[in-house]
Amino acid sequence: MTALSVLDLVPVRSDQTTGDAIAASRSLAQVADGLGYRRYWVAEHHNMPAVAATNPPVLIAMLAAATERIKVGSGGVMLPNHAPLVVAEQFALLEAAFPGRIDLGIGRAPGTDPLTRYVLRGGSAESADEAVTKFPDYVEDIRTLMTTEGVELQVGPRRQPLRATPAARSIADMWLLGSSDYSARLAAEKGLPYVFAHHFSGEGTGVALDLYRSSYRPSPEYPEPRTFLTVNAVVAETEEEARRQALPNVQQMIALRTGAPLHPQRLVEDAEAVEMTPEQKAFGNAMLGRWIVGSADQAREQLDKLAAEHDVDEVMVHPVAGAASGTDVRTSPHRETTLRLLAG
Secondary structure, eight states: OOEEEEEEOOBOBTTOOHHHHHHHHHHHHHHHHHHTOSEEEEOOOOSOTTBOOOOHHHHHHHHHHHOSSSEEEESOEEGGGSOHHHHHHHHHHHHHHSTTOEEEEEESSOOSOHHHHHHHTTSOHHHHHHHHHTHHHHHHHHHHHTSSSOEEEEETTEEEEEOSSTTOSSOOEEEEEESSHHHHHHHHHHTOOEEEOTTTOOSSHHHHHHHHHHTOOOOSSOSSOOEEEEEEEEEOSSHHHHHHHHHHHHHHHHHHHHTOOOOSBOOHHHHHTSOOOHHHHHHHHHHHTTSEEESHHHHHHHHHHHHHHTTOSEEEEEEOOOOOTTOOTTOOHHHHHHHHHHHO
16 A cells, blocks of 8 residues: 655635634644554745745644654755755754754745845845755755754864754754655755645646656665655545535645635535635646545545556645634644545
């Protein structure tokens, strides 16, 4: 059977506070842990009314402390927003606290709008652009800083050691993330694991994964290529119910892709009351065709087919089921049901 993992953006519904959304994700992580899912990753997005995953290291610390076995990580840290040393320090500290359970997934996109990106980089547009240009160097900097040896730098007349943490005994697994062939090429060149964001684009997956495998250069840490993909998923007792629960996220994605105003995620009943244009319905149906949506048997068949098509032994599902009116605001039962039904 295909191994399963979870991606979580910590969605914020119209009936929730940020604290409620975090509580719901904590519960979801505990469900995934108990069901035997391999890893649980949180994303980094900023200034979005329906997403509370603004700070992966903080969330990872909370989720790792609330679980027992599952690997917890970032899917991902958007490196242009941060100094490499800060990222290395954060994840070296997390790995020290939860040895063998931390993944550092790194992305090149900013994960936000231009204004927020500008503020994140200290009010300098040039520094943000430079961070994207220097992305390969920054990846290598983080990789080196997290090692037990660290680095030595020439500072004036003397050399000075620099380490992410004083006495590392293990290093977080490092992954490059992407939705194009750029990170596939870079991951292959540096001998790093690679994940394709199939949940975001749904296109170009096979090309990127084939490119990564065919050009992979073995590294001491990773002698063989390691890869998997992500996919949106809604699983319910019937296909009709699964499609109904998917509607709030479908509408959210339509707004995101078309530049419409964003809002907290609607409840299922509120989403059903929205009059969608024929164009929006066609766009939504096209998206659903790239998701895992259906009953348990249907979803598992779709998932195994996707894994076989791209020759991966692991798939990371992004459970995007909406919530019904009257749901406990500190829970996300339909997302939990998706994980339970997929796990069998």
